Amino acid sequence: MKEKRVHARRRRLLAPILIVFTIVLFLSACGDRSTEVEGEVTIRMWTHDALYVQFFQKRIDAMNASNPDLTIVLDAQEMPDPIVSFVSATVAGEQLPDFIGVEQGDFPILMEDGVVEDVLVDLTDRIGDRFSDFVEGRWALYTYNDRIYGVESALSAVAYYHQPEIFESRGLSVPTTWNEFVDVGEVLGAEGVSIGVADNMADGLFGMMYLQRGGQFFDENGELVFGQGDNRRYAKEVLEIIRSLVDSGALYIVYGDEFWGSTIPTAFSQGRLAGIIMPDWYNTSLLQPGVEDMAGQWRLAPMPLWDDPDAHTTSVWGGTGFAITQASDHQDLVWEILEDGYLTLDGQLDRYATIGFFPTMYEALEHPDVVDVEHEFYGGQRIGRVISDVALDTPPLWQSPARASFNSALGDMLAPFIDGDIDAETFIDRVVEITEADAGL
Amino acid sequence: MTPYGFIAPAYLLFFTFMLGPAVFAIIISFFRWGGLRPPEFIGLANYERILGDEVFWISVRNTAIYSATSIFIVVPLALFLAVALNSPSLRFRNMWRAIYFAPIVTSTVAISQSFLMLFSREFGLINLTLARFGIASIDWLGSRTLAIIPVIVVIIWRWTGLTSIYFLAGLQGIPVELYDAAHVDGAGRFRSFWSITLPQLRPMSLFVSVIVLIGSLQIFDEPQVLTGGGPSNATRSVVQYLYLRGITQFRLGYGATIGFILFISIFVLSLVQMGAFRGKTRD
Numbered sequence: 001m002k003e004k005r006v007h008a009r010r011r012r013l014l015a016p017i018l019i020v021f022t023i024v025l026f027l028s029a030c031g032d033r034s035t036e037v038e039g040e041v042t043i044r045m046w047t048h049d050a051l052y053v054q055f056f057q058k059r060i061d062a063m064n065a066s067n068p069d070l071t072i073v074l075d076a077q078e079m080p081d082p083i084v085s086f087v088s089a090t091v092a093g094e095q096l097p098d099f100i101g102v103e104q105g106d107f108p109i110l111m112e113d114g115v116v117e118d119v120l121v122d123l124t125d126r127i128g129d130r131f132s133d134f135v136e137g138r139w140a141l142y143t144y145n146d147r148i149y150g151v152e153s154a155l156s157a158v159a160y161y162h163q164p165e166i167f168e169s170r171g172l173s174v175p176t177t178w179n180e181f182v183d184v185g186e187v188l189g190a191e192g193v194s195i196g197v198a199d200n201m202a203d204g205l206f207g208m209m210y211l212q213r214g215g216q217f218f219d220e221n222g223e224l225v226f227g228q229g230d231n232r233r234y235a236k237e238v239l240e241i242i243r244s245l246v247d248s249g250a251l252y253i254v255y256g257d258e259f260w261g262s263t264i265p266t267a268f269s270q271g272r273l274a275g276i277i278m279p280d281w282y283n284t285s286l287l288q289p290g291v292e293d294m295a296g297q298w299r300l301a302p303m304p305l306w307d308d309p310d311a312h313t314t315s316v317w318g319g320t321g322f323a324i325t326q327a328s329d330h331q332d333l334v335w336e337i338l339e340d341g342y343l344t345l346d347g348q349l350d351r352y353a354t355i356g357f358f359p360t361m362y363e364a365l366e367h368p369d370v371v372d373v374e375h376e377f378y379g380g381q382r383i384g385r386v387i388s389d390v391a392l393d394t395p396p397l398w399q400s401p402a403r404a405s406f407n408s409a410l411g412d413m414l415a416p417f418i419d420g421d422i423d424a425e426t427f428i429d430r431v432v433e434i435t436e437a438d439a440g441l
Numbered sequence: 442m443t444p445y446g447f448i449a450p451a452y453l454l455f456f457t458f459m460l461g462p463a464v465f466a467i468i469i470s471f472f473r474w475g476g477l478r479p480p481e482f483i484g485l486a487n488y489e490r491i492l493g494d495e496v497f498w499i500s501v502r503n504t505a506i507y508s509a510t511s512i513f514i515v516v517p518l519a520l521f522l523a524v525a526l527n528s529p530s531l532r533f534r535n536m537w538r539a540i541y542f543a544p545i546v547t548s549t550v551a552i553s554q555s556f557l558m559l560f561s562r563e564f565g566l567i568n569l570t571l572a573r574f575g576i577a578s579i580d581w582l583g584s585r586t587l588a589i590i591p592v593i594v595v596i597i598w599r600w601t602g603l604t605s606i607y608f609l610a611g612l613q614g615i616p617v618e619l620y621d622a623a624h625v626d627g628a629g630r631f632r633s634f635w636s637i638t639l640p641q642l643r644p645m646s647l648f649v650s651v652i653v654l655i656g657s658l659q660i661f662d663e664p665q666v667l668t669g670g671g672p673s674n675a676t677r678s679v680v681q682y683l684y685l686r687g688i689t690q691f692r693l694g695y696g697a698t699i700g701f702i703l704f705i706s707i708f709v710l711s712l713v714q715m716g717a718f719r720g721k722t723r724d
Contacts, residue, residue, distance in 0.1 A: 087691055091476045109691055113478045200583060201671045255583035255672045258562075266563045404690045412496065415585055415673035437490065 185250025
């Protein structure tokens with residue numbers, strides 16, 4: 001009897017202990033998960049752009065300040081081609097980063113043979129329902145077999161950066177359609193001023209115009225569709241516009257590396273180049289650092305439109321997604337960092353305020369901190385409004401393992417086309433031919 | 442055993458870092474391989490593709506131009522410089538030698554920046570000079586026709602000095618008595634150069650031309666830093682193409698195929714060159 005009473009008393013004592021234990025477990029699960037890790041943790045990041053280091057360092061500093069038990073140390077390395085280095089380091093068995101900036105053009109390297117499934121963490125379930133809170137096309141860049149492996153850093157919507165004085169002093173209006181762009185370009189070209197820039201080695205202007213027109217290089221399954229059906233027509237229309245602009249001297253042609261150097265800023269400051277069609281990231285990455293002394297002389301206009309309601313109002317070029325590597329020992333903690341910076345409204349707004357990369361989250365796109373901010377560099381213009389107005393129409397860009405070959409072929413054919421050595425049909429056929437010949441290598 | 446012990450490290454390094462990778466490259470040239478997944482055997486598909494690969498043949502043409510530049514411009518110019526540097530009447534000889542050697546110890550990045558500024562369309566010294574004579578700005582680096590010229594200029598500037606140092610070493614090994622005897626016999630400077638200097642330099646000329654040929658067939662830095670191989674592959678060398686395919690695009694099998702073909706080309710051309718020199722020596 002005594003033994004039974006002891007057991008009953010133990011059970012009575014055990015029950016509240018179990019309840020308290022369960023509640024503690026539940027509360028800790030609901031709280032900041034970074035408390036699961038304590039002490040000093042070093043997180044290694046590889047990126048090609050110092051702006052990302054600046055942003056993530058700022059967010060990590062805030063996380064550290066809010067959690068006295070945990071100190072995250074960001075060990076960031078800047079390098080020109082993080083993905084190339086990452087694959088090389090993986091093959092060599094060297095130390096890998098915890099998370100990595102994947103320039104969208106490099107993601108196809110990891111799509112080859114499904115390598116991405118072995119090296120990057122599948123973020124699909126972690127993103128969950130929040131998928132629909134963001135501009136859908138930006139997920140497409142890092143999607144393989146319907147799974148998402150990266151979170152994009154910028155909307156990369158395209159607009160027209162220009163110097164209004166060059167137009168106004170000649171009694172010209174800033175063009176709103178591609179036909180106007182050609183006409184105004186011709187007038188400016190006759191005076192030795194270019195209305196825009198084209199790179200004769202990369203897919204820049206051609207790619208942006210083509211995607212805006214409604215074309216795609218690959219379909220959702222990664223199959224080449226460039227040159228087929230409407231895509232062929234779209235490509236020809238774009239090439240015809242470029243041909244007209246080149247022939248009238250309206251385009252300032254630069255070769256590969258010149259595009260990213262001081263050549264274009266020099267032409268801007270000398271008044272020989274009126275503007276450039278580029279994505280939102282161009283503002284803080286290249287334009288403002290390149291022509292600091294021209295503050296106040298710039299404005300942002302929407303991309304010129306096609307005479308077709310089915311065409312997009314803007315386009316897209318570039319982007320960098322951040323991905324977590326499977327080699328990381330701190331995948332949950334890295335996800336917290338990424339989630340904090342990229343998947344929260346506060347993070348999206350802070351990213352825009354800190355490094356100027358436009359939000360990808362719908363809620364942030366209409367936030368006053370984005371659309372109502374007056375920018376001194378643009379003479380007080382609210383450039384966020386210009387981008388936000390077209391943001392929902394940003395076209396997707398579907399990826400493919402064949403994209404490296406395709407881009408290479410496209411770049412190789414641009415110079416002969418611009419020089420007038422091949423026509424639009426040959427351009428398209430050759431790009432398709434080279435891309436298909438490379439398949440299976 | 443002692444001699445084997447002395448030569449062992451060199452052979453060990455040779456087998457580990459030269460022969461081993463070379464054999465491995467030959468093997469993977471028959472595979473499709475991205476590096477992270479197991480290689481897939483595709484037989485001669487890489488070789489078949491390369492035969493119809495237009496860019497590969499453009500890169501072969503460009504490399505041939507770089508090699509011809511090295512053999513027919515750099516080598517004679519270096520010989521001329523070496524003879525000048527070897528002249529007893531030249532003052533500040535060491536200073537001149539140091540100056541001619543400077544390009545080889547200058548970093549590639551510094552060289553590229555200097556020459557980019559020289560050939561820049563917008564603010565290049567060459568175009569600014571031409572503008573003074575009323576000549577319109579030339580797009581040296583963006584033109585498919587002209588872009589190879591800056592690369593050739595850098596090759597000449599960079600390698601002539603080093604090559605001249607080789608010749609200088611050869612010139613200093615020629616006995617002075619030969620020139621004295623020729624002088625007594627009434628030979629002029631040109632006659633002495635033709636009948637004494639050139640024949641005496643033949644072994645050094647063979648060494649220099651083989652070294653220069655091998656180096657020029659493997660050219661990478663100069664076109665890479667100036668033009669990146671563009672525009673439209675107008676300046677791309679074979680090694681640049683190997684790098685693009687093998688390293689940037691991770692088509693390791695295809696890259697290895699290019700590397701193997703390059704290896705065979707260098708081997709055969711070097712043999713031909715050495716054969717030609719030996720033939721002339723026997724004559």
